[in-house]
Amino acid sequence: DAAINRIAAGEVVERPASAVKELVENAVDAGARRITVEYADGGKTLIRVTDDGCGIAPDDLPLALSRHATSKIDGTDLLNIHTFGFRGEALPSLGAVGRLTITSRAAGQGGAEVTVSGGKMGAVKPAALNSGTVVTLRDLFFATPARLKFMRTDRAEAQTIGDVVKRLAMAEPFVQIVLRDVSGDGAGREVFRADAEQGELFDALHGRLARVLGREFADNSLRIDAEREGLHLTGFAALPTYSRGSAVAQYLFVNGRPVRDKLLTGALRGAYFDFLSRDRHPAAALFLDCDPTLVDVNVHPAKSEVRFRDPGLARGLIVSALRHALANAGH
Ligand code: ADP
Ligand code: MG
Incomplete structure (x- = not known):
């Protein structure tokens, strides 16, 4: 199963920007009004997406990380799709090729956290969080060294992350989207910011x-x-x-x-x-x-x-x- 996830991951996640795209789309699907994307070293060592969306209940966390588990369609109606996600592939793929931690809290539930690293899932643990979801992806492609070789310079990967984030930002004018480079000392440098637009x-x-x-x-x-x-x-x-x-x-x-x-x-x-x-x-x-x-x-x-x-x-x-x-x- 881990091997299948790694193969599928190659199709879903080609580079850091494709991981960012999947995670931001998930945040939008979750009804987030504010989304923050942080990355270090062109996204190779760290990608973190924080949202204030609906969150995931502790019991649903392992499911969210399982292959072809999607909460968005029931599988019988692949032609009638209203959300970004519908394949249930992104999270298991990211967990197969990197170290993925999801910390989340749904309304009326306690916060919880789970980590998948190289396809191996840890236990769900309680975690402190007010609401929404934080997805942290470290060491992308550490489990697939062949893929690592295809990565471009940090600068080039960061540029592509910026393009992807801006493209998604165009389609969601009512959502605040902030992009930050937290390489090095972690102080963070704001690369892009679009506050929620008002009006019609x-x-x-x-x-x-x-x-x-x-x-x-x-x-x-x-x-x-x-x-x-x-x-x-x-x-x-x-x-x-x-x-x-x-x-x-x-x-x-x-x-x-x-x-x-x-x-x-x-x-x-x-x-x-x-x-x-x-x-x-x-x-x-x-x-x-x-x-x-x-x-x-x-x-x-x-x-x-x-x-x-x-x-x-x-x-x-x-x-x-x-x-x-x-x-x-x-x-
Ligand atoms: P898909 O988006 O195709 O459903 P994913 O692997 O991207 O598949 O996500 C699996 C499931 O995890 C989603 O269906 C959703 O229920 C849950 N999920 C993922 N990200 C978030 C998020 N940021 N907020 C709330 N739920 C999420
Ligand atoms: Mg998705």
Whole structure:
């Protein structure tokens, strides 16, 4: 079982940033309003995610660390997914390739803690904690030396952690997200902070994008809001006069999930066709929401790919919504 966990872990956890992604998604799924991510040495020696979410009851702690145990779906409805997590793979995988400690407290329960190291689970012990969950992952890949060799410099891994955290922060404007580098003396250096945005969704989103992508983008982008056959598109797309130079800032979220997909690049090229001589990579942060049955997120364990039942519909909606917004703005 430990061996199976280590093999599966390779698919879920490729590097420190993928561990961070899984842990932050778990915190969001747990309804957290505040999430703090700390790392040391590019996440290689330490990753710690603290949240104020619903917590885990002591009796459920061993279950949370067991393979394919998820509290989020009952297993019969893999197509109808509303949470980030649904495979029950992340925690057992992390416990298989590193030293994972979960300290948690659910409402009306005592705090408890359990450690899994190299796939071996210790006993659940009482622990002092007010509420929420702290997940600490030390020595990632100590149990799989071959993987260790594929890690890049601390700086590069830290950069990727930052990218992942910012990407997740874009999709959760009402959640406070803080990223801290606690390498060395542990005093900690704040790398990124986004306080919870206030107001209506669009205002909150605008504020959050200003935080993550810069005020310049937020002040030079068009509000997108369109719907077609059950697909709902919201977000912001850059005015043709705005350019980030060579930096590509094209973000697509499907049902709140950060997605890497050629669909967006292609749709943006289509929508901005007449302006591409000025900026080959128009910036945009777009959120596509639809009935979960219209999209398959179960393509890869790391879940950054999606498969639309009708890709042409999604592309068409993006192109027409952006063209419409550009035309309205006089372009
Ligand atoms: P999944 O997210 O696919 O369900 P995970 O292995 O990531 O699988 O987590 C297993 C289970 O542990 C979750 O279903 C959830 O019940 C619990 N869990 C994990 N992280 C947290 C957290 N931060 N707060 C509350 N519960 C959590
Ligand atoms: Mg999860």
